[in-house]
Amino acid sequence: MKSFEQTVLPHLDAAYNLARWLAGNDHDAQDVAQEACLRALRFFGSFRGDNARAWLLAIVRNTFYTWLRKNRPPENVVELSDEVLAVEDLSVNAEILNSRLTDTETIRRAIEELPVEFREIVILREMEGFSYKEIADLADVPIGTVMSRLTRARRQLQKRLAGEFKPGAKP
Amino acid sequence: MNCQEAKPLMDAYADGELDAAGILELEKHLHDCPACALAFRNVQNLKKSLKQDSLFHTAPAELRQKLKAELRPQAESNQPFWTWNWFTAATTGVAVICLALLLSLALTRPSPRQQLAQEIVSSHIRSLMANHEMDVASSDQHTVKPWFDGKLDFSPPVKDLAAQGFPLIGGRLDYLGNRAVAALVFHRAKHVINVFIWPTKDSDSEPAMSSPINGYNLIHWSRGGMTFWAVSDLNGNELMEFVQDFGPD
Numbered sequence: 011m012k013s014f015e016q017t018v019l020p021h022l023d024a025a026y027n028l029a030r031w032l033a034g035n036d037h038d039a040q041d042v043a044q045e046a047c048l049r050a051l052r053f054f055g056s057f058r059g060d061n062a063r064a065w066l067l068a069i070v071r072n073t074f075y076t077w078l079r080k081n082r083p084p085e086n087v088v089e090l091s092d093e094v095l096a097v098e099d100l101s102v103n104a105e106i107l108n109s110r111l112t113d114t115e116t117i118r119r120a121i122e123e124l125p126v127e128f129r130e131i132v133i134l135r136e137m138e139g140f141s142y143k144e145i146a147d148l149a150d151v152p153i154g155t156v157m158s159r160l161t162r163a164r165r166q167l168q169k170r171l172a173g174e175f176k177p178g179a180k181p
Numbered sequence: 182m183n184c185q186e187a188k189p190l191m192d193a194y195a196d197g198e199l200d201a202a203g204i205l206e207l208e209k210h211l212h213d214c215p216a217c218a219l220a221f222r223n224v225q226n227l228k229k230s231l232k233q234d235s236l237f238h239t240a241p242a243e244l245r246q247k248l249k250a251e252l253r254p255q256a257e258s259n260q261p262f263w264t265w266n267w268f269t270a271a272t273t274g275v276a277v278i279c280l281a282l283l284l285s286l287a288l289t290r291p292s293p294r295q296q297l298a299q300e301i302v303s304s305h306i307r308s309l310m311a312n313h314e315m316d317v318a319s320s321d322q323h324t325v326k327p328w329f330d331g332k333l334d335f336s337p338p339v340k341d342l343a344a345q346g347f348p349l350i351g352g353r354l355d356y357l358g359n360r361a362v363a364a365l366v367f368h369r370a371k372h373v374i375n376v377f378i379w380p381t382k383d384s385d386s387e388p389a390m391s392s393p394i395n396g397y398n399l400i401h402w403s404r405g406g407m408t409f410w411a412v413s414d415l416n417g418n419e420l421m422e423f424v425q426d427f428g429p430d
Binding site for chain 2: 015064104139
């Protein structure tokens with residue numbers, strides 16, 4: 011059997027990246043990533059899958075939400091109409107949008123301002139490259155919810171980047 | 182298909198997650214509707230901009246050190262506990278497992294191709310673990326290609342795919358299937374893609390996805406007397422996109 015060091019630790023960057031985007035700062039992210047790795051070590055004996063990265067990130071995610079409940083008041087909560095894939099308003103000022111897409115700082119801020127349920131799906135899809143199915147398993151939600159959150163997250167990002175986002179309006 | 186029907190499908194299409202029937206209908210609509218075509222381009226541009234390396238947070242050295250310090254004693258003290266806990270089950274199971282192993286070894290030898298795929302994944306992981314992705318670090322194909330001269334008995338095709346979002350990072354000599362091979366290293370938002378290349382007598386074949394090993398995806402093809410294996414933890418769709426961009430030839 012391969013060791014914990016060989017199987018799980020190569021994915022430490024991915025674990026920290028997810029924790030950093032979820033927690034929002036380096037100090038808390040290090041705590042979450044460290045706690046998650048220690049949990050992973052405890053449960054390593056029961057790891058049977060073939061995707062250690064997805065397995066570790068699921069633990070990071072759970073660790074983060076446990077940490078969040080203990081340490082912070084509830085963040086902006088997404089209204090629970092996930093099942094309905096509402097037809098989104100796709101119109102956005104493409105010229106402004108595209109000019110902002112080259113500015114890393116603006117994009118970073120726009121991602122950071124997303125509600126956490128949207129943010130995590132964007133990280134898992136765009137930075138980690140997981141499929142809808144893998145994200146659904148990892149985040150323990152139906153595939154339909156993954157699709158709906160991803161769609162709404164992107165619309166909200168586009169609106170924020172184009173400077174058209176109004177809090178309270180439907181994302 | 183009208184605009185209302187097209188909108189919910191665009192993201193899945195951009196993610197390579199739409200089924201064949203949906204793709205056909207949506208492509209037809211995008212062809213006919215400039216507004217939706219623009220909306221779709223906006224989604225593609227957004228996706229691309231979210232994959233920038235600079236958005237990815239790399240684990241600080243401090244965290245690595247803390248973990249190493251924590252792991253040493255834990256790994257040792259955990260071991261006996263774990264063994265003891267499973268001791269009864271283990272002893273009764275050992276005989277059965279031995280028998281099953283012997284039987285399965287006799288019945289199912291992995292095919293040479295599977296063995297090679299396993300070897301390629303191991304090689305990929307080794308290059309990541311040892312932080313030894315490359316011997317020549319350069320995004321310039323005109324630096325990387327000549328570097329292989331004199332080190333290999335063939336000249337591998339080298340190209341930079343930065344414009345397609347897969348920057349060339351460098352090249353490396355590797356050893357696979359009892360011969361020296363060329364390894365090209367590409368990045369996609371901190372994901373590493375290794376392409377292993379060596380000469381073959383096989384006739385040309387189209388890129389084909391092998392079943393993933395340890396979560397790593399593999400695509401194999403042959404062209405013009407060379408055989409190619411691309412391996413990465415990138416998802417299958419994006420790895421196939423990379424292979425198409427690399428060009429089968």
